[in-house]
Amino acid sequence: MQHLAALSQARGVSGDETEVRDLIIRAIQDHVSDLHVDALGSVTAVKHGTSAQPLRVMLDAHMDEVGFMVMGFENDGLLRFAPVGSIDDRLLPALRVKVGKKAHNGVILWTPIHQNRDQNVKSYKDLRIDIGASSKQAAESMVSIGERITFDSAFVDLGRIVRGKAFDDRVGCALLIDLLQGEAVACDILASFTVQEEIGLRGAKVSARRLRPDCAIALEGTTAHDVPSGTDDPDDLTTPNQGCVLGGGAALTVMDRSMVAHPRLLGFIRETATAHGIPYQLKTVLGGGTNAGAIHLTEAGIPAAVVSVPCRYIHSPAALLHRDDYANTLRLLRAVLNALTSDALTS
Ligand SMILES: [Zn+2]
Numbered sequence: 001m002q003h004l005a006a007l008s009q010a011r012g013v014s015g016d017e018t019e020v021r022d023l024i025i026r027a028i029q030d031h032v033s034d035l036h037v038d039a040l041g042s043v044t045a046v047k048h049g050t051s052a053q054p055l056r057v058m059l060d061a062h063m064d065e066v067g068f069m070v071m072g073f074e075n076d077g078l079l080r081f082a083p084v085g086s087i088d089d090r091l092l093p094a095l096r097v098k099v100g101k102k103a104h105n106g107v108i109l110w111t112p113i114h115q116n117r118d119q120n121v122k123s124y125k126d127l128r129i130d131i132g133a134s135s136k137q138a139a140e141s142m143v144s145i146g147e148r149i150t151f152d153s154a155f156v157d158l159g160r161i162v163r164g165k166a167f168d169d170r171v172g173c174a175l176l177i178d179l180l181q182g183e184a185v186a187c188d189i190l191a192s193f194t195v196q197e198e199i200g201l202r203g204a205k206v207s208a209r210r211l212r213p214d215c216a217i218a219l220e221g222t223t224a225h226d227v228p229s230g231t232d233d234p235d236d237l238t239t240p241n242q243g244c245v246l247g248g249g250a251a252l253t254v255m256d257r258s259m260v261a262h263p264r265l266l267g268f269i270r271e272t273a274t275a276h277g278i279p280y281q282l283k284t285v286l287g288g289g290t291n292a293g294a295i296h297l298t299e300a301g302i303p304a305a306v307v308s309v310p311c312r313y314i315h316s317p318a319a320l321l322h323r324d325d326y327a328n329t330l331r332l333l334r335a336v337l338n339a340l341t342s343d344a345l346t347s
Helices: 002-009 018-028 138-143 168-182 202-211 262-277 291-294 323-339 344-347
Strands: 033-037 045-049 056-062 067-073 080-082 094-101 104-108 149-151 161-164 186-195 215-223 250-253 280-283 306-313 318-322
Touching: 002 161, 002 168, 018 033, 018 045, 018 168, 018 186, 045 202, 056 149, 056 168, 056 291, 067 138, 067 318, 138 344, 168 186, 168 306, 168 318, 168 323, 186 202, 186 318, 202 291, 215 262, 215 291, 215 323, 250 262, 250 323, 262 280, 262 306, 262 323, 262 344, 280 306, 291 306, 306 318, 306 323, 318 323
Parallel strands: 056 186, 056 215, 215 306, 250 280
Antiparallel strands: 033 045, 045 186, 067 080, 067 149, 094 104, 094 149, 161 318, 250 306
16 A cells, blocks of 8 residues: 555656656566666566466556646636546536646636636536636746646545545556565566556557567556446445446456457456455446557457456546455465466467
């Protein structure tokens, strides 16, 4: 959780992952070989396995988070902005943000141009960010077009649950750091901390070609569905949950919009979980994609799967995850990496 707390509070909107990358390199550099930062900014590194002929397993976690970018200035000092990655416009009015390299305190306005209380915000284009600048010139002296904007939110310990921004995918980064800092496993771990996932699975396309693994697992923070929707009857307890729940263990993707999980690799992960008594749940709700979608199409094809920690309210300033899910996902990954062989992928 120490890694997750620090990683969650680091700022790393897609294409500007430096702060996150620096934290990760400091955490892993004494535990890996072949540490490399590629031209796009992704970090790759190897932790050698203990097996005589270790399977080379790529573990990917993306460093970037969704956020915004400064796109222009109004004469009154307000900022125009655009989302980087997918963010629900309903989140925006009155949202607190950190703007630019210097992390200026900003707030997104509600009806910024008119004081029309009936006005509905249909899009971020209706809104502006206020950083307290009194003129265009003053605003331009504080930030530049292209600088990133993050949610302004702290990591909070709620007991069994922790809350914070960017758990998608700093929870994957934290898991991967824990694996690299821990005891060696049978397989080689080809670690890949990637850039620009949220805007099209971009960094992973490059890092997979560099690492050329035997198989790959994307580590993710994924949507937990155990929240009421606007149409649910709160008194109706007969409708089963259609998705993953907090506390239910690692979420194993069956299929999403970017891939179908490799059946033997997914089967092996499920068998390993069962053999060790580690809880897991299958993610069958379609929607979204992960870096596994990019990795599995690399070169002649790479068997790939996705192992995720379920999080409520991802892509918002305050996501929630359960400590037990984190611990059980880490246990499952270690068990898989100690047992996985090429036979498991082909037999
Ligand atoms: Zn993600």
